[in-house]
Amino acid sequence: MDFSQEELVETIDRLIAGLIERAGVTAGPVNALALAEHHLGIPVQFVEPAEEDESGRRRPRSRPAGNGITLTTDMSDEQQQRAAAGGIALLLMPEIFRKLSVPLGSESKQFQTHVRGLVVPRVLIPSRLLRAALRDCKYDVPALKQVFSTASMEMVAARLLDLDAPCVIAVVDDGVVASRRGNRAPAPRKLEAAEQECVDRVTELDLPHRARVGEWTAWGWPVPDRPFRRILLRAVPDDV
Secondary structure, eight states, X not given: OOSOXXXXXXXXXXXXXXXXXXXXXXXXXXOHXXXXXXXXXXXXXXXXXXXXXXXXOBOOOOOOSXXXXXXXXXXXXXXXXXXXXXXXXXXXXXXXXXXXXXXXXOSOHHHHHHHHHHHHHHHHSOHHHHHHHHHHHTTOXXXXXXXXXXSOHHHHHHHGGGXXXXXXXXXXXTTEEEEEEESSSOOOSSOOHHHHHHHHHHHHHSSOEEEEETTEEEEEEEESXXXXXXXXXXXXXXXX
């Protein structure tokens, strides 16, 4: 591919910025369902969830005809919004490829998945609106989640990695580090002492916590409405 990751992201950001501007969206939240159906003409339909077999597995369900967005009635609001953003991503892909001079049909499944993974969170949390929200919310994930209420807390936290400010974002499930990523350098799975203190205090009190230990400052937040104890962490090295 004759373009960089930065050029790819910039192309996606410009397309989404134009889309939400034409839709009259000037601040979060972004209703991807309304955007898809009323502004892009993508048909949206609801179907009953697939039935489960004797072992508790869902039976395969034939996909409805057409290229619209299909939602099941048991989806949460966040799941519906993510699915709608995925439908918007599929619609935008040909234009993204055209702008990057990628011949249609030549892209690999892996590249399609990569592009979709960039588009979906930017539909629900557009870069321009995210930067505007930072003026009031700073980097407080629950506060940003209130602004971008159609996105999950996990998605909001992950979007902070796309900003210029260096940070590490970690997800801890029942005390186990599920993921830990940095936007300036690879982040090992092991938590820094400041992050571990946040995990311990959030686990104990179920309240946000800030800790500064050694050369790191970390913030931890409990994620509500999950079937297990999930904690989100944002950590910043003190030398930046």
